Amino acid sequence: IGVTGVQTCALPIFLQPQDSGESADVYEHCCRAIDRSLKLGVHGIPLFGCGDWNDGMSRVGREGRGESVWMGFFLYTVLGDFLPWCDARHDDVRAQRYRSFRAELLVALNDSGWDGDWYRRAWYDNGAPLGSKSSDECKIDALAQAWAIISGVASPERANKALNALEQHLINDNDKLIRLLTPPFENTPNDPGYIKGYVAGVRENGGQYTHAALWVVKAMTMAGRRERAAQLLKMLSPISHSSTLADADRYKVEPYVIAADIYGVAPHVGRGGWTWYTGSAGWMFRVAIESVLGLSLERGNTLRLTPHIPDDWPGFKLRYRLGDGTVYEVEVSNPNACAQAVLSAQLDGVAVRCDAQGVAVPLAQDGAIHRMLVVLGHAA
Numbered sequence: 001i002g003v004t005g006v007q008t009c010a011l012p013i014f015l016q017p018q019d020s021g022e023s024a025d026v027y028e029h030c031c032r033a034i035d036r037s038l039k040l041g042v043h044g045i046p047l048f049g050c051g052d053w054n055d056g057m058s059r060v061g062r063e064g065r066g067e068s069v070w071m072g073f074f075l076y077t078v079l080g081d082f083l084p085w086c087d088a089r090h091d092d093v094r095a096q097r098y099r100s101f102r103a104e105l106l107v108a109l110n111d112s113g114w115d116g117d118w119y120r121r122a123w124y125d126n127g128a129p130l131g132s133k134s135s136d137e138c139k140i141d142a143l144a145q146a147w148a149i150i151s152g153v154a155s156p157e158r159a160n161k162a163l164n165a166l167e168q169h170l171i172n173d174n175d176k177l178i179r180l181l182t183p184p185f186e187n188t189p190n191d192p193g194y195i196k197g198y199v200a201g202v203r204e205n206g207g208q209y210t211h212a213a214l215w216v217v218k219a220m221t222m223a224g225r226r227e228r229a230a231q232l233l234k235m236l237s238p239i240s241h242s243s244t245l246a247d248a249d250r251y252k253v254e255p256y257v258i259a260a261d262i263y264g265v266a267p268h269v270g271r272g273g274w275t276w277y278t279g280s281a282g283w284m285f286r287v288a289i290e291s292v293l294g295l296s297l298e299r300g301n302t303l304r305l306t307p308h309i310p311d312d313w314p315g316f317k318l319r320y321r322l323g324d325g326t327v328y329e330v331e332v333s334n335p336n337a338c339a340q341a342v343l344s345a346q347l348d349g350v351a352v353r354c355d356a357q358g359v360a361v362p363l364a365q366d367g368a369i370h371r372m373l374v375v376l377g378h379a380a
Contacts, residue, residue, distance in 0.1 A: 027085065027089065030082065030085075031094065034075075034078065034079070034082065034098070037071070037075055038075075038101060040067075040108075041065060041066070041067035041123065042065070042067075042127075043067055043108060043112035043113075043123065044104065044105070044107070044108030044111075044112060045067035045068065045069055045071075045072045045105075045108055045109070045112060045113065045123070046067065046068055046071040046072050046075055046105075047061055047064065047065075047066065047067060047068070047071075048060045048061025048066035048067055048068040048071065048122055048123075049061050049062070049064075049066075049068075050062050050193075051193070052068040052070055052071045052074075052122075053070060053071075053074070053143060053212075054070075054143065054180075054195065054204055056192075056193055056194055056195030056198070056203070056204045056205070057122070057130075057192045057193045057195055058192075058193030058194050058195075059191045059192060059193040059194075060122055060123075060124055060125070060130065060192050060193060061122070061124070061125055062125070062193075063125040064125070065123075065125040065126075065127075066122060066123055066124050066125045067122060067123045068121075068122050069109065069113045069119055069120050069121055069122055069131070069144050070121065070122070070141075070143050070144050070147055072105055072108065072109045072113060072153075073109065073144070073147035073148055073150070073151040073153055074147060074151070075105065076102055076105050076106065076109070076151045076152075076153055077147075077150065077151045077152075079098050079099075079101065079102045079105075080102065080152075082098070083095055083098055083099065083102075086098065106153060109148075109153050110153065110154075110155075110158070113144075113148075114158065115129075115131070115132045115133055116133065117133075117161055117162075117164075117165050118131075118140055118144070118145055118161065118162045118165040118166070119131070119144040119145060119148045119154070119158075119162055120132045120144065121138065121140075121141035121143070121144045121181070124190050124192075126190070128190055130190075130192070131144055131181070136187075136188045136190075137183050137184065137185050137186065137187070137188045138181045138182070138183070138184075138185060138188075138192070139169070139182065139183065140165060140166070140169045140170065140181065140182060141180065141181040142166055142170050142178060142179065142180050142181065142212055142213070142215075142216055143180065143212050143215070145162040145163065145165065145166045145216070145219070146166075146212065146215040146216045146218065146219040147215065147219075148162055148219075149162070149163070149219040149222050149223055150215060150218060150219055150222065156223075159219075159223045160223065163219065163220065163223055163225065166216065169182055170182060171216075171232070173235070175264070175269050175270055176235050176240060176241060176262075176270065177207075177208045177262060177264055177269070177270070178208050178212075178213035178216050178232065178235075178236070179206055179207065179208055179264045180204055180206070180207065180208065180209040180212050180213075181204075181205075181206060182206055183200075183206065184200035184201055184205045184206025184264075184265065185200070185205055185206075186200050199265075200265050201263050201264040201265020201266075201268065201269070202261070202263050202264075202265075202268070202273070203260075203261045203273065203274075204261070206264050206265060207261050207262060207263045207264040207265075207273075208261060208262040208263075208264060209260065209261050210236060210258060210259060210260060210261065210262070210277070210280040210283075210284075211260070211277075211279050211280045211283055213232075213236055214233075214236065214280065214283040214284055214286075214287045215283070215287075216232065217229050217232045217233050217236070217287050217291065217292075218287050218291045220232065221291040221292060221308035222291075226308045226309060226310055226311075226339065227310045227311070229291070229292055229308060230292060230309065230310045230313075231310075233284075233287065233288060233292055236284065237284075238251075238253075238254070238255045238256065238257065238258060238259060238272070239255055239256075241255065241262070241270065241272065242255035247270075250269075250270040250271060251270060251271065251272050252271050252272060253271075253272035253273070253275045254275050254276075257275050257276050257277075257281070258275070258276075258277050258280045258281040258284055259272035259273060259274060259275045259277060259280070260273065260274035260275070260277035260279070260280055261273045261274055289318075291308060292307075292308055292309060293307060293309070293316060293318060293332075294306040294307040294308055294309075294358060295318060295320065295330070297363075298360065301362060301363050302360050302361065302362055302363065303320065303328060303360065303361050303362075303363055304357070304358060304359070304360040305330065305332070305342070305345075305358050305359050305360075305372075305374055306342070306357055306358030306359075307332055307339060307342070307358070307374075307376060308339075309332075309334070309339045309376075310339065311334070311337050311338050311339050311340075312337060313334055313339065314333070314334055315331065315332045315333040315334045315376070316332050317329070317330065317331050317332070318330050322363065322365055324365055324366075324367055325367045326363070326364060326365050326366055326367055326368060326369075326370070327368075327369045327370065328363075328370050328371075328372055329369060329370070329371050329372065330372045330374065331371075331372070331373050331374070332374045332375075332376065333373070333374070333375050333376065334375075334376045334377075335375065335377075336377055336378070338376070338377050338378045339376040339377075340376070340377070340378050340379040341356070341358075341376065341377065341378070341379035341380070342354045342358045342359050342374055342375070342376060343375050343376060343377040344374070344375045345359040345361075345372065345373065345374045345375070346372065346373045347361050347370060347371075347372050348370055348371055348372075349371075352372075359374060
């Protein structure tokens with residue numbers, strides 16, 4: 001619904017779903033969802049439609065020509081994760097099609113998607129770039145830089161350039177913010193969608209959107225920036241925004257739950273909004289546990305530990321409990337103030353082989369308590 005000078009969300013549509021007469025297993029549902037996303041634009045990048053992750057960019061590609069660089073990174077990741085399921089089912093024709101598409105996507109993202117010092121965010125239907133040095137507003141977007149690394153599309157050289165640009169333009173330690181994009185949408189003649197209806201610096205329009213900010217932390221760990229990742233994770237904690245009375249007066253929301261967004265333009269810099277946001281809370285937990293502490297599961301039956309902690313951390317302890325009552329008590333020690341790599345590991349007093357990715361042990365699921373000791377040090 002449009003009113004002069006005001007943009008709002010469309011009215012909700014209520015409908016009663018009807019049985020299509022077709023049925024399929026979960027695998028087929030996944031394939032259909034993927035297949036629907038394989039349409040590309042003139043740059044070889046997936047179509048944007050009426051919103052990708054950022055639903056506020058609701059009119060970037062509504063005419064069917066706009067392209068989403070972020071969607072390219074995401075789709076590249078999804079295809080890579082899904083291909084083993086195709087192979088396991090001997091769905092060879094589909095697997096080959098996905099592999100070929102993925103290879104072409106990798107080239108397009110690093111060709112058309114690269115802007116010289118960082119990755120572009122998108123193209124409008126009219127061909128104007130978004131998240132580019134040539135853009136009038138939204139010259140750089142954090143989402144594209146983070147996912148270029150998370151997806152594995154960016155080379156180490158480009159990953160470093162993208163993160164350096166993100167540091168320069170989007171991270172502000174004094175304001176304790178990782179902005180989603182800058183500058184915010186205000187006067188551009190292009191119409192990105194209802195995101196432009198937000199006041200500059202509020203929510204996705206140039207403020208911190210914590211969900212995306214946590215992906216920045218994840219990307220930092222994957223690029224080897226362990227010290228910075230821990231600093232940023234601490235900065236994103238609501239406690240860091242309310243540690244003094246002045247901070248609390250500025251933040252204005254609960255200091256014990258995650259805020260979806262923090263405003264990024266004066267006079268509201270540092271003010272929190274939309275608290276109790278489960279999407280960001282879930283990613284805060286995952287990034288802390290999986291990316292910084294490095295605990296993850298592989299194939300549901302293997303525990304892997306690949307810490308990315310700062311050198312000045314003496315170590316940490318964690319307790320991982322399975323549903324059947326099995327417990328893994330893990331102690332990570334960093335005796336020489338160097339946490340580059342896992343040097344040694346023991347499980348229940350028996351040495352476990354380590355590799356460049358850390359240490360992995362099969363889950364016993366026997367209802368017992370297992371003790372794991374890991375020592376960090378300088379990489380060989």
